[in-house]
Amino acid sequence: MWNIRPGWLGHFDEGGLRQPIYSLDVSPDGARLATGGLDGKVRVWSVPACLNSSDENEAETGLLSTMPAHTGGVLSVRFSPNGRWLASGSDDKMLIIWERDERSVAPKMSYGETDVVKEVWKVYRRLVGHENDIVDLGWSYDSSLLVSVGLDSNVIVWSGSTYEKIKTLSHASSVKGVTFDPAGKYFATESDDRTIKVWRISDYVCEATISTPFVSSPISTYFRRPSWSPDGSHIGGANAMNGRVSAAAIINRGTWTSEISLIGHEGAVEVVKFNPVLFQRADTEDVLTVIACAGQDRVLSIWNTTRSRPITTVADVAEQSTSDLAWTPDGLSLFICSFDGSITLLRFEEAEFGKAQGSDVNESVLSKYGAGRQGDILPESVEQLALEDRSRHAEEESKQERLADLMGTSAHEAALAMRTLPLEKPVEAVVVAEDSAINHTEGTAMATTTVTAPSAPTSPVRPYVQKVTMVNGKKRIQPQLISSGPAQSPSISRHNAPPQTSMIHQHQLEISQPSLALPRGGLPTLIAGNKRSAESQDDMPSAKRIADGSVGDPRDAPEFMRPAAVNPAATTAAVRLGIPKIQSLVSHINTIGIQYVFEARNPAKETSQDPVRVSFVRKGRVAWIDYIQSPVVLLIGTDHYVAAACEDGGLLIWTLSGRRFLSELVLEAAPAFLEGCETFLMTISAIGMLRVWDLRERKALFAPVSLAPILDAASSVYDKLTRGASITQAGITDQGIPIITLSNGDGCIYDKDLFSFVKLSESWWAVSSNYWDGTTVPRSAGGSTWNGASDTHAANGTARTAVSGGILGALERKTNDELMRQGRGRLLGRIVKQALTREGFEGLETAASIAHLENRLAAALLLRSQDEYREALMLYARRIAAEDGYLARVEELCRELMGPPVELEAAAAASWEPHVLGLEKRTLLRECLIQMGKFRGCQRVTTQFSEQLDRLASLSAM
Structure with a gap:
């Protein structure tokens, strides 16, 4: 084992002091290392440069890119398994999806800059949904899902292609870790409520809640980062307790119980990480997994499934608590980051773990949990079959109720059907x-x-009916469907x-x-x-x-x-x-x-x-x-x-x-x-x-x-x-x-x-x-x-019936009704999702969302709807400030609400209307600036207009 700590690898302030590093991750191809720290920046490094750090000139070639888009400390960075995306979560409540632009040429260094940029990473999406710090992120094995967890107790599932919010789940307290099942059936989240919850990907229902190993665990840790073994058999749970001793819990798949604890740490274990590679030793035919554990005692321990003791321990791996671990895809290198700002690289020999097994062995092992990750999803328990049976039974009952409504079998049902028709004859x-x-x-x-x-x-028009023979030999009249019946609504x-x-x-x-x-x-x-x-x-x-x-x-x-x-x-x-x-x-x-x-x-x-x-x-x-x-x-x-x-x-x-x-x-x-x-x-x-x-x-x-x-x-x-x-x-x-x-x-x-x-x-x-x-x-x-x-x-x-949300809200609900009635929503949604995956349409969703808010603003003006205008304006101000490339619209909005400059106000007052729909424009501007002030990308514009408002207020007070 080699211990490498490059002096140039880290986040530094203007005085050259190291800043705490909260997270790191290695790309699937093993070429890049991403780090996030207190300085609010995401940095991408060259892994080969880290491995060859003995060369003093590597300080110039190790750093590939610096991305300063967050306004708070970056708490989690994760590459997608397909290698296309890099996700970063921060205490600014923002989740950013980055994409490397291979066509752009790296810009030249400006005067005063110290960071060399060799690769261009651009913001692809900004995802807003959390109400507090985003602590951890996790991708599914096929990059189709992204899960973010945070201190707001929420677990948000995002689409990995369109980045739409799919589902919001929750714990009883702050959620501080997430990991995905490599078999593609579950993901697990760990929380300060002293539980690990296992969620089914198929329906986002909680499969199991595991609490026994964590009953007496401390809640003083900033992270609880679990990990799923590459063979899908176990979950490594951080911050567990074995009696009064800190430990990492090994949870068995299926039974979701913990029979093994990895003990020896004197402080809480904040992060565990399974090696992504399966190994096989010469003295056994079984494959084995390797797991690394680290936490507040500044000790790193590495275990495998064939020994009851750690295969190696490294004391004083850092001067402060360990915050994250990341293995390289070959399974022979481990990156360790700490709150002291250091990044340590441990390089192992193959003989220390055993012979690395190929991906075919990994797929074979995972196949026992279904027909392969690319195949059909099979039921994994009797309870699942019972659930499906109840679902089918409920669906049949629903069909029978609809059929009874159409046939008018009872006056009560007919009355219900009549009350549910909000509109009349076409x-x-x-x-x-x-x-x-x-x-x-x-x-x-x-x-x-x-x-x-x-x-x-x-004389009513008689609909066409036909007799059908049922399974029991009886005959009954089958009513005509709505789509073809001449007398149905x-x-x-x-x-x-x-x-x-x-x-x-x-x-x-x-x-x-x-x-x-x-x-x-x-x-x-x-x-x-x-x-x-x-x-x-x-x-x-x-x-x-x-x-x-x-x-x-x-x-x-x-x-x-x-x-x-x-x-x-x-x-x-x-x-x-x-x-x-x-x-x-x-x-x-x-x-x-x-x-x-x-x-x-x-x-x-x-x-x-x-x-x-x-x-x-x-x-x-x-x-x-x-x-x-x-x-x-x-x-x-x-x-x-x-x-x-x-x-x-x-x-x-x-x-x-x-x-x-x-x-x-x-x-x-x-x-x-x-x-x-x-x-x-x-x-x-x-x-x-x-x-x-x-x-x-x-x-x-x-x-x-x-x-x-x-x-x-x-x-x-x-x-x-x-x-x-x-x-x-x-x-x-x-x-x-x-x-x-x-x-x-x-x-x-x-x-x-x-x-x-x-x-x-x-x-x-x-x-x-x-x-x-x-x-x-x-x-x-x-x-x-x-x-x-x-x-x-x-x-x-x-x-x-009176409707809430104003006239514009009623119109949009009416559009929803027609989409559901005609079934066009699914078709249009599929068209949009297909477009988002094609080159040239990456910004479609962002552009459409902003255009929708602009349409709402214009519509509220035409309808003279004060409340709807104010609501749309606040959403619009926040969105254009959060997105790159909309600075001109931010300035245009501020200028329109501000009106003429203070010194020209008297001359220009005759041509400027200070109110819109009975609302004072400058009051609206002050509210918009509050919405936009958290985004540093437009701070030069927002501060300028904030100063003008303050100067105007001081003049009015004189």
Whole structure:
């Protein structure tokens, strides 16, 4: 054994004093040594230079690179097994993934620099997730997973390819060590709660908790670094106790018990490390493993599995406690680092351990824990089989419950299913494509009216059913699936559906089929990009019908009498939407503010000349009645007005006292949507024209605009006949901003100042951004609805549940709903993950996340959402400060919030607005600087603006 301690190997301060070194690791090829220390720097060294350190000139060639990205001491460095990545964790709570840039040329030394740079290592990812120091890191054998542990008691599992957070686990106290099973089935973490937990990689469930060897262990150690043997049979646990003697515990795989303790150390053992190589001695046929132990007594002991005593011990290996150990891949060299800043290299002869075995022997030994690490994963215990059996049983029960819901086997289940449907019948959109037949789609739309009326029985459309023979020989009727059934609606998970107010009856609108009276081949559209081929009208699917829902009183069941008449304008329009059918009774129930019922009774027969009776009921009494000529399709009301949309395209508006507020407005076609909030009224006609009026001002907010651009956006990229996007929800805010969501997940508004639709939410952010909230349930009760209410808003008789997080949060949750309903999220996620592995797309996730936050900022401004703007601004400031290459955006953000310089403030005050959405910009800047101040990469910018704010505050105080 040779003991080598190069004098130039270490971290030094400006005075040349050694800084404590907390961690080190050797690359899989054995060429590089990475170290991390108190100075906040990660250094990469040449291992051959360390082995040949007798040459005095090696001081110039041993150091390969210095990476000063952390703002605190580096507590752990680990190379990935594939050799591509280097991970470093620090007490600045940041986990950084480094990648060596082989194409870049090492920069020349600047004046005053002492570190020679021969290799360029760049920050590939900064991972934020821990709330305290990151103490240890561990990679899986195939580099597919990275686990970080820290003083916040958390164990975070990251993807080794996309570096997304997969799972967060926890201990009862600080976690100070992690190690991976070389067989690829488990990883183990050691904590100050005096336990080692073994976690299954397959489902991240705790397989075992080992506490016996650590019951009386001290918690004064900074590290508890365990190690897994290369044959997968044992775990070496640090900081164990055998009676009152410090020891390292050897834990058996499978039983997870400790029968062997390595004793002899006078102080706590902080780190154990198995040699990565299996050896075989001449006097035995069994392979053996080698383990090194070190800790607070400054003694290194090395053991193997054939002897009850250490094969060697090295006293005074350092002047202070040992912090980490690292073997070279050949198993013959061991690096030791210490809190005194020293790095010692022990070089062994092969005869001291035995003959090194090749990787094939290692794979053969590991194969007993499964069909090889590259093969299928086999169950390792009876408990696992029992767990799988229970899982299959639960899955079958879930399928049976869904089947019962579809068949309507019980009234209770039918009621549950009805309450879980947050949206109503789809509004069908038809987009005319160049050289194509008419295309119409179905989505899920929020109905704008409820229907309660005496009804004559209608003849329902009978779905196709078939008999199937079961295993027991009995026959039963198999219901048609949602995807092919003509009378089914999308099934929504009852756990994800927002709650509905049970006091309000929920009814479904039946939607007429869009007009198809067009020449053969269709009409060309003004939307560029359509390449659809001509198809016959006979191939077009018929419009689906949704069966009317049950209501409390059988006499009030809705009567769908006939489709609404088709306006001639719809036969030549580029966009056609389905409109509600004419029903005997149309009602709107207002439960927010002034409570009332507004209803219209249409003539029972199409040939009847009787007028439509419109009534306003308040406190159980009819307040006023009016009569109109055309049948009513939709109703809406607020605390300021009530409105009725008619079959002939007429729109009538009354005050709550019954006075006609305006003469009848004439639309180009019957309305498909009618929405109102405060004094604003919105309509979407059957040909896709959007209008918004401010009734208080008696004027339209903007000229009528077509929905064709957003309805065609999802279908114009395909070269075959496809269904266009459908409107799944439409509403208006208390600011008069119309909001529309589509079946492709897009959420849009129309901005009257930009004269354009603006896309606020889309499925791309859901799969590419780190800041997308994948939950579909509001974060808390209460909040704001689209209509500015903070409670349930029973518009059109349908209870609308208030959503938290503001309008933008509601739009993103709606996008989540559509992704889950259509199953597009998994496909898009797979595309993004594949892109991340290709050259040139390494920064995709970072760029997309920052772009998503910028989109949120712009959207919050358009929606005038103060809370959402502030939240997005803080996240944005923190992220651009943490990433390399975004210094210009940091400065731009600070300058925009700071405004003109103090000395020019008087002259420039007239052109600068000091507030945004009612928030003072300079107050926001001060908060942003707090978020960005911890990142030293942008300190020159942040300190500059902090000084300006301080100077301004001192001037104001004078």
